[in-house]
Amino acid sequence: QAVRMCSLIFWGLSLVIGVTQASRGDHSNEYTGCYHVCHFNNCTSKMGIAAYESFQSFSEKILQWTCDDECKYFCMWRTTQIFIDRGMDIPQFFGKWPFARLWGMQEPAAVLFSVFNLLAHAVNLSQFCHTVPSNAPLFKMWFLHALICINAWVWSVVFHARDTPWTERLDYFCAFSMVLYSLFGLVIR
Structure with missing residues (x-):
């Protein structure tokens, strides 16, 4: 009896819940294009990584921000601005809303x-x-x-x-x- 009731609830909810798209921001063409260019230009050579690390703040070094992480952060905000400029809702990235970092802290x-x-x-x-x-x-x-x-x-x-x-x-x-x-x-x- 209980198993049947749970099954009915599950199938009932699955009919009501619509199809969702997770993390629209990081799957967008704007984000992926930005990320690939940023990563290739800044994070694939020792000189590029050294240049990134020379501009890193102390708190970012302590919190272990990498060149790749910085590209993701930069492209997240670039993509967010593109969405806003187009009158679209602010998207999530990797399942999370964009937050501005302070002293290297994400939230x-x-x-x-x-x-x-x-x-x-x-x-x-x-x-x-x-x-x-x-x-x-x-x-x-x-x-x-x-x-x-x-x-x-x-x-x-x-x-x-x-x-x-x-x-x-x-x-x-x-x-x-x-x-x-x-x-x-x-x-x-």
Whole structure:
């Protein structure tokens, strides 16, 4: 009975949901053409890469921006401007909206808010350790909860500062672990 109901819901939703196109920006001719020219002209020779690295800021070096990444960023904004000039909606690139970098960070506002969440958990952990005796029931469980949350917010800061496949996975997995452990805490309590 339940399997049949799930099957009906799945097929019903598949009829209602229209065909979508993912990341219109990075699949556009404007973007791909720009990227190939930029990459060929700047990132295929040692001299081109050396020229790129000589103009890199310290924060971009720390966050490991490459010549290839810079071409993608440049072409993202060039393509976005073309879309705007044509009266089209701003497209997504690689499944994400375009954000302006600040000090090499991809999403500075998200970094700031993640830092605030990280600090809130760290301050509350400190207060918790000073006010609750370590032999109290569930002390270790809530202490571990705070550590899991702090770890998740650290990876959120890293991911929003520099989006790579690894930082994305670490952010999502750690955020999921925070949600799971919070659910565990809810059930135990």
